[in-house]
Amino acid sequence: MGRDVLHWLLRWQLPVKVPLLDLQKQNAELEPRLTEAFGRVLKSGRFIGGPEVESFEQAVALLLGVSHAIGVSSGTDAILLALMALDIGPGDEVICPSFTFFATGGCVARVGATPVFADSCPVCFNIDVADARRRVTDRTKAIIPVHLFGQCADMDAVMSLASDHKLAVIEDAAQALGACYKGRAAGSIGVCGTFSFYPSKNLGAFGDAGMLVTNDAEFASKARLLRNHGAEERYFHKKVGGNFRLDPIQAALLSVKLEHLESYSRRRESNARYYTSQLTGIEGLRLPEAHPYNRHIWNQYTLRVPTRREGFREFLGSRDIGSEIYYPLPLHAQECFFPLGSIRLPLAERLAAECVSIPIYPELTQDQLNAVVEATREFSLS
Ligand SMILES: *Cc1c(COP(=O)(O)O)cnc(C)c1O
Secondary structure (H helix, E strand, O other): OOHHHHHHHHHHHOOOOEOOOOHHHHHHHHHHHHHHHHHHHHHHOOOOOOHHHHHHHHHHHHHHOOOEEEEEOOHHHHHHHHHHHOOOOOOOEEEEEOOOOHHHHHHHHHOOOEEEEEOEOOOOOOEOHHHHHHOOOOOEEEEOOEOHHHOOOOHHHHHHHHHHHOOEEEEEOOOOOOOEEOOEEOOOOOOEEEEEOOOOOOOOOOOOOEEEEEOOHHHHHHHHHHHEOOEEEOOEEOOOOOEOEOOHHHHHHHHHHHOOHHHHHHHHHHHHHHHHHHHOOOOOOEOOOOOOOEEOOOOOEEEEOOOOHHHHHHHHHHOOEOOEOOOOOOHHHOHHHHHHOOOOOHHHHHHHHHEEEEOOOOOOOHHHHHHHHHHHHHHHHO
């Protein structure tokens, strides 16, 4: 047998690996510019605040069409800072979805307020605003819609609930940088929007980083003050804040990636379209849907597998295909919130039991996409 034939056979036999996320590919393509940005910060000697942070803030503000963007240490700290800037604290209630990442509800508890969990829509995975409305009391001060997996919550309904009861709206847009609701950028609709640059988000930093955005000048200056221990002038503290600053090194590296965000989003959209076209009609599988008025930027492509979810994940694993459950336990059922009393949120519970996210990152090759499609089809026939 000739070498070429052997080589060909080996390639044929080798399964295509599809990790849930592969950051190396994206970073390798940008390596010269990332190295240049790192060198610039290194030589500047400025490691807190300054022009790198300011220019990244301006670029994000421009992208989203907001007047203020405030770089912060993480997506979690963006939510915490937003609540602090709104003076939300003990005795206040804040409504948020139960089916979300922990930080959304965790930050409410950290400022001493009470998180009030609402159910979710089984189609778009976002907060069920009719259910949220039933949970409003005299103490409700704010609502935190989460734009889960990269698709905006029903913001018209959220804003009308908020105006009926004078609630502040904090958009948790950690997973939705570049997403739009009826032509408006996620994060630009409520009093403020919070973003995360955690490495697995659509714009991923090299560590932790986040952003708080707003069109409200007063809110922005308060948030800027609280970001830096409540001090305008060093060692003179007007308010009790914290250290919620974004590092210049992260800002410089993120600025390089930000220029590519639109092309990353387009590739995620095209991967999602491909999955949807290939997986439609498979029994035992519900595909994610984007509302026509939304621009979904697909931080996750999340299937619902009502029966045999574990079997499906194991089957994918046996084919070297990554998957993850976002999120296996809704917030209202988390041990740390037991003291709030026990409630049932049937749809959030169902989503937690049925959801599984498959690889959707921009650098997936056609071979990798096909491997996921084929494994999924094969599993459905087994
Ligand atoms: C990632 C995420 C956060 C927290 O962001 P970090 O940067 O990890 O602190 C908050 N909310 C949601 C919905 C997220 O996905």
